[in-house]
Amino acid sequence: MFLEIKNIQKKFSEQTVLENINLEIKKGEFFSLLGPSGCGKTTLLRIISGLESSDSGKIILEGKDVTSLTPQQRKVGIVFQNYALFPNMNVSKNIAYGLEINKVSKDEINIKVTDVLKKVNLSHKVNASVSELSGGEQQRASLARVIVNEPNLILFDEPLSNLDYALRLEARGELKRLQREAGITSVYVTHDQGEALALSDRIAVMNKGVIQQVGSPEELYNNPVNSFVAEFVGHYNIFSGSEAEEILGITDVGNDEALIILPENLKINKSETQTALKIKEILYNGSYTEFIIEHKNKEIKSISFSNEKISHFNIDDYVNFEFNTTKIKLIKR
Amino acid sequence: MKKKFSIFEYVLLFIVLFFAIGYILFPLIELAKESFRFNLDSYKALGSPTVLGSALNSVLLSVVTVFGCAAIGILLAYYFHFYKIPFKKYLSVIFLIPLATPPIVGVVSFLYLLSDNGILSRILFAIFSKNILTGFEGWTAIIIIHLFSFYPLFFLFASASFEKLDYNVIDASNSLGASKWTTFRKIILPFLLPSVASAGIITFMASMASFSAPFVFGGSLRFLTTEIYNSKINGDTSLTAVLSVFLTLISVVFLFLLRKFRTANEYSLRMKGSVKKIDASKLYNLNLAGKVLFPLTGFLILLPVLTLLYLSLIPEGSLIRNYFGEGLTLINYQNIFTTDAVALPYYNSLMMSLIAVAGTIIIGLPASYFTAKKKIKGGNILESIITLPYGIPGTVIAICLIFSFNSGNVFSFGEILVGTFAIMPLAYTIRNIPAITQSLNSGFNNIDPSLEEASYSLGAGRFKTFRTIILPLIIPAIISGALIVFINSFGEFVSSILLYTFSTKTISIDIYSQLRLYNTGGSAASGFIMFLIVLIALIFSRRKIS
Numbered sequence: 001m002f003l004e005i006k007n008i009q010k011k012f013s014e015q016t017v018l019e020n021i022n023l024e025i026k027k028g029e030f031f032s033l034l035g036p037s038g039c040g041k042t043t044l045l046r047i048i049s050g051l052e053s054s055d056s057g058k059i060i061l062e063g064k065d066v067t068s069l070t071p072q073q074r075k076v077g078i079v080f081q082n083y084a085l086f087p088n089m090n091v092s093k094n095i096a097y098g099l100e101i102n103k104v105s106k107d108e109i110n111i112k113v114t115d116v117l118k119k120v121n122l123s124h125k126v127n128a129s130v131s132e133l134s135g136g137e138q139q140r141a142s143l144a145r146v147i148v149n150e151p152n153l154i155l156f157d158e159p160l161s162n163l164d165y166a167l168r169l170e171a172r173g174e175l176k177r178l179q180r181e182a183g184i185t186s187v188y189v190t191h192d193q194g195e196a197l198a199l200s201d202r203i204a205v206m207n208k209g210v211i212q213q214v215g216s217p218e219e220l221y222n223n224p225v226n227s228f229v230a231e232f233v234g235h236y237n238i239f240s241g242s243e244a245e246e247i248l249g250i251t252d253v254g255n256d257e258a259l260i261i262l263p264e265n266l267k268i269n270k271s272e273t274q275t276a277l278k279i280k281e282i283l284y285n286g287s288y289t290e291f292i293i294e295h296k297n298k299e300i301k302s303i304s305f306s307n308e309k310i311s312h313f314n315i316d317d318y319v320n321f322e323f324n325t326t327k328i329k330l331i332k333r
Numbered sequence: 334m335k336k337k338f339s340i341f342e343y344v345l346l347f348i349v350l351f352f353a354i355g356y357i358l359f360p361l362i363e364l365a366k367e368s369f370r371f372n373l374d375s376y377k378a379l380g381s382p383t384v385l386g387s388a389l390n391s392v393l394l395s396v397v398t399v400f401g402c403a404a405i406g407i408l409l410a411y412y413f414h415f416y417k418i419p420f421k422k423y424l425s426v427i428f429l430i431p432l433a434t435p436p437i438v439g440v441v442s443f444l445y446l447l448s449d450n451g452i453l454s455r456i457l458f459a460i461f462s463k464n465i466l467t468g469f470e471g472w473t474a475i476i477i478i479h480l481f482s483f484y485p486l487f488f489l490f491a492s493a494s495f496e497k498l499d500y501n502v503i504d505a506s507n508s509l510g511a512s513k514w515t516t517f518r519k520i521i522l523p524f525l526l527p528s529v530a531s532a533g534i535i536t537f538m539a540s541m542a543s544f545s546a547p548f549v550f551g552g553s554l555r556f557l558t559t560e561i562y563n564s565k566i567n568g569d570t571s572l573t574a575v576l577s578v579f580l581t582l583i584s585v586v587f588l589f590l591l592r593k594f595r596t597a598n599e600y601s602l603r604m605k606g607s608v609k610k611i612d613a614s615k616l617y618n619l620n621l622a623g624k625v626l627f628p629l630t631g632f633l634i635l636l637p638v639l640t641l642l643y644l645s646l647i648p649e650g651s652l653i654r655n656y657f658g659e660g661l662t663l664i665n666y667q668n669i670f671t672t673d674a675v676a677l678p679y680y681n682s683l684m685m686s687l688i689a690v691a692g693t694i695i696i697g698l699p700a701s702y703f704t705a706k707k708k709i710k711g712g713n714i715l716e717s718i719i720t721l722p723y724g725i726p727g728t729v730i731a732i733c734l735i736f737s738f739n740s741g742n743v744f745s746f747g748e749i750l751v752g753t754f755a756i757m758p759l760a761y762t763i764r765n766i767p768a769i770t771q772s773l774n775s776g777f778n779n780i781d782p783s784l785e786e787a788s789y790s791l792g793a794g795r796f797k798t799f800r801t802i803i804l805p806l807i808i809p810a811i812i813s814g815a816l817i818v819f820i821n822s823f824g825e826f827v828s829s830i831l832l833y834t835f836s837t838k839t840i841s842i843d844i845y846s847q848l849r850l851y852n853t854g855g856s857a858a859s860g861f862i863m864f865l866i867v868l869i870a871l872i873f874s875r876r877k878i879s
């Protein structure tokens with residue numbers, strides 16, 4: 001195994017941030033740590049990098065215990081959320097920084113810097129100062145500064161979260177391409193489930209310092225193991241036993257279980273008579289339309305991908321649900 | 334990452350602690366000891382009418398100064414931000430001229446301008462053939478000089494706040510039907526309040542500590558600072574000590590108020606999202622009175638300095654006969670650099686200021702590094718001690734040093750420092766440590782911690798990271814801090830007058846003694862040169878900062 005994280009524990013003044021974390025990451029894998037803010041994902045990343053120390057547990061990199069090594073000894077690349085480009089140096093100096101420390105010869109530095117700038121499409125900005133770069137260019141420069149050193153492992157700390165939506169989507173594809181071409185093992189921290197699903201080979205979903213589930217994007221989306229993963233990754237509708245019986249007419253949901261169904265698997269039909277389900281909100285999204293259905297105080301989501309059928313729905317319309325029972329899953333609460 | 338110290342860092346920490354204990358805490362303890370020397374009876378003096386009277390005068394003066402300066406400073410800043418002002422570019426520099434005027438230079442120039450024998454009085458006499466302008470002394474003189482000296486602080490603080498004001502808020506208020514005055518009262522003023530209150534507390538402290546104007550214009554009026562000076566000159570050690578303790582306590586209370594206030598408002602001043610700056614086309618137009626008033630105010634602010642310039646060009650001795658009609662000459666300037674006795678103060682002031690600059694950097698840089706960057710345990714205590722001199726009037730700092738170093742001890746390396754050259758730059762260093770650490774702290778706080786982490790992760794060690802990343806980023810803060818220290822030290826008068834001897838005279842002291850000798854031309858020339866040097870340093874420091 002390329003990177004092993006064993007029994008990592010971390011407390012910040014009595015508050016447990018990481019609870020017995022165990023993970024194994026394969027060589028060349030793109031692995032994401034996904035969770036809401038405060039779930040401990042960035043702390044775990046910093047422990048892997050050596051910028052933070054754990055209270056107990058081990059980090060094993062390529063079979064070597066690196067737990068007590070400093071960041072400069074571990075030589076893993078980090079791409080920071082705010083890019084952390086050195087403002088007192090221009091683009092090429094920033095990129096050459098790590099090479100100079102490793103005493104690479106001047107000629108070789110020049111070749112490598114030129115090469116990597118071409119890869120990230122920044123050749124025209126060689127001598128630009130950092131402040132002249134746009135957000136996307138800064139992000140690419142910070143990536144170039146890391147990959148030029150050919151590290152075995154790159155850690156990404158929400159590197160796209162400071163970009164606006166359209167640019168984020170573009171940078172996402174770019175990043176995936178660069179990572180695949182370079183074949184560098186990557187650990188990627190994000191709170192954006194869409195980003196994690198799109199980029200990752202595997203994902204660990206975290207909440208409150210505990211790993212909830214590890215798996216491929218499809219596994220997490222289609223077979224969440226608990227309600228947290230169901231809601232965070234798939235935006236599932238989650239019903240308790242009594243709710244399932246009352247709303248969907250399904251019995252035999254255990255007390256420690258919940259019934260889940262994806263919004264796109266829950267269709268609505270207009271009802272001529274009054275029902276317990278009423279349309280509260282209609283959110284048109286172009287390729288799909290989301291309906292918020294109200295049942296007492298519970299909100300239930302339904303998504304329709306067809307454009308024709310939605311036009312006759314109005315707010316406050318009464319509806320009935322239609323669903324295929326094979327799409328229903330039972331999970332632990 | 335483990336935060337272990339290297340040997341070099343331990344040495345630096347030792348130097349900082351040695352300074353904090355030896356030159357800030359120890360002198361204060363010596364002062365307290367001195368005040369108790371004749372048991373508590375010394376403190377009975379606090380109940381005497383003269384002491385109570387001087388305390389009352391000091392407080393009264395400070396209150397008037399604060400409110401007067403606030404009104405002038407805020408109004409000017411408001412008009413500057415929201416109105417089209419003729420000659421705005423030049424006026425914005427001219428309005429800050431008092432900052433470039435060392436206290437004694439300001440006092441001397443006002444004396445030559447407005448006193449019974451001053452230029453303006455004489456011009457008016459020449460026109461109207463009778464004395465119109467009389468009585469520029471006592472309260473009138475001191476308050477006018479205080480207003481002149483301290484309003485720029487409010488102007489700067491309020492202007493800085495206006496820069497952060499989101500113009501969308503003004504638009505919102507206007508669109509909801511508020512008048513200009515309502516918007517000012519309900520929106521702008523509350524927004525300014527935190528920074529204006531800070532300026533108010535700082536001005537109050539500065540005014541309590543003010544010495545030059547009360548000293549020269551006070552006459553029979555008593556203020557705390559001048560009382561300390563007089564009791565020291567009269568050899569009443571016990572009263573000197575008790576008054577110093579009293580003044581220090583008042584000032585330190587205000588210093589703590591200021592700190593509390595600043596931390597309480599730190600968050601409210603932060604703005605989220607994008608701030609819309611005022612649009613040049615939206616500036617209001619001034620009416621005719623305003624169009625005249627602004628350049629006129631600028632001219633009035635320039636007048637004291639112009640007076641100095643004019644008088645410096647008139648030969649010595651001719652003043653008693655006539656201010657006007659004499660040929661202008663550069664003889665006074667020539668004298669400065671040809672007469673050894675006159676040149677010495679220049680050498681002294683320059684050397685002492687440079688030593689103070691070096692001293693404040695040597696102490697301030699590591700102090701700031703440990704407290705703001707490393708955030709060591711007990712760092713806030715160290716920072717409180719290091720910035721304590723900010724709240725202690727210059728007069729008191731000088732008295733403390735006299736009590737502490739009139740005999741040899743560990744901190745003076747066995748030497749008696751009183752009467753030596755060294756004690757003057759030492760006093761300047763102590764007085765200016767807070768200024769440079771403030772500049773450095775904000776410099777360090779502005780360095781994103783992830784830059785350091787990025788450097789470590791790219792394989793750089795601690796020293797390499799400090800040298801290639803942190804130091805280059807902190808240098809602007811060092812330079813601007815150093816310039817402030819230079820400006821303050823070069824014109825220092827308050828501590829100097831208690832610490833100097835004939836051979837350690839500074840320019841400020843020399844200007845004052847020439848004034849006493851009626852050497853108008855000489856003191857005016859020195860005053861003008863000092864003004865120019867400080868002005869250049871000031872312009873340079875503001876360039877650097879922006």
